Amino acid sequence: MRYLTISILALGIGIMGCGGGSSNIPTQISFYNNLDSARAAAARAGKPMIIEFYADWSAYSDTLETITFADSIVISLSKDILFVRVDSEQDTTLARQFAIAGYPTVVVAKPDGTEIDRILGYMPPNEFYNQVQLYLQGKEILEDYLTRLEDEPDNPEYLMLIGEKYAGRSDRTNAIEFYSRVLQLDQDNRRGLGARALAAICDVHARSQNYQAALEAANELIRRYPNSPEAENALALTGFFAAQSGDNKSAAAIYRTYLRQFPNGKNDWVLRRLADIEEKL
Numbered sequence: 001m002r003y004l005t006i007s008i009l010a011l012g013i014g015i016m017g018c019g020g021g022s023s024n025i026p027t028q029i030s031f032y033n034n035l036d037s038a039r040a041a042a043a044r045a046g047k048p049m050i051i052e053f054y055a056d057w058s059a060y061s062d063t064l065e066t067i068t069f070a071d072s073i074v075i076s077l078s079k080d081i082l083f084v085r086v087d088s089e090q091d092t093t094l095a096r097q098f099a100i101a102g103y104p105t106v107v108v109a110k111p112d113g114t115e116i117d118r119i120l121g122y123m124p125p126n127e128f129y130n131q132v133q134l135y136l137q138g139k140e141i142l143e144d145y146l147t148r149l150e151d152e153p154d155n156p157e158y159l160m161l162i163g164e165k166y167a168g169r170s171d172r173t174n175a176i177e178f179y180s181r182v183l184q185l186d187q188d189n190r191r192g193l194g195a196r197a198l199a200a201i202c203d204v205h206a207r208s209q210n211y212q213a214a215l216e217a218a219n220e221l222i223r224r225y226p227n228s229p230e231a232e233n234a235l236a237l238t239g240f241f242a243a244q245s246g247d248n249k250s251a252a253a254i255y256r257t258y259l260r261q262f263p264n265g266k267n268d269w270v271l272r273r274l275a276d277i278e279e280k281l
Helices: 003-011 035-045 059-068 072-079 092-097 125-136 142-151 156-168 172-185 193-207 211-224 229-244 248-261 269-280
Strands: 049-054 082-087 105-109 115-120
Touching: 035 049, 035 082, 049 059, 059 125, 072 082, 072 125, 105 125, 115 125, 115 156, 142 156, 156 172, 156 193, 172 193, 193 211, 193 229, 211 229, 229 248, 229 269, 248 269
Parallel strands: 049 082
Antiparallel strands: 049 105, 105 115
16 A cells, blocks of 8 residues: 555655754764663653664665665654664564564654554665654554454455564464455455465465475465466475475475576576585485
8 A cells, every 4th residue: 555655755744844944854863772771762752763673684674774774864754753773683582572573674663662563674765754654643554454444344455464564563373364364355366466465374384484384375376376476486485395394305396397487587596495405415
């Protein structure tokens, strides 16, 4: 539902920075490195927080910081929002507490630290700015979509978005429940959501290292939607899941099939994985 994020920037509407000149706008973001200190400061000032969970090895974490957080429009948010950085590999307890599913994850929180919603992965500056503004207005957050669903209980787009929200919180049970409802409503993949839902179910299982369930979801996607955009990636992943389950022989056969079917495929890692397996066979 990204169409909602465009109008805010285009119309110049926003919660932050609506009045006054630019003289008080900071030139760079000052990050807190301790969430407890940031939470105390946010409570005193009545300011919301942006909490970035990152990992040093994550290329997208680096891109978020060097591009998005270095852009003036995002920097302007720090006038009225406290920014916090959390090294998830160092503070594993906090990462578990927030059920971080991938990096980077940006949690937008109220002054008392209560989560409003989160942004998963890299997001360009203007889109990031708009998304934060919407979250602070209570729009496009999980509760917003759940409320919308009450009026349109069979809206597959809402169901898909809600599933993604739960998956981003590592709530696998609810994520799979909503993805499964999408699959039921778009069994012929006419909306392009059936294959997406199965791919998402596959991803949920993979992130929890349930590779057998992930393999079954990927195979079902290939069987039901062989011509979908998601089928190529699903085939490559079946090889990976087979290898993770200890079946290198099947994994190698799947990788070879993938390379025959998609000689110019987007999953260039398949060739490297196949070479590694062939050394062991």
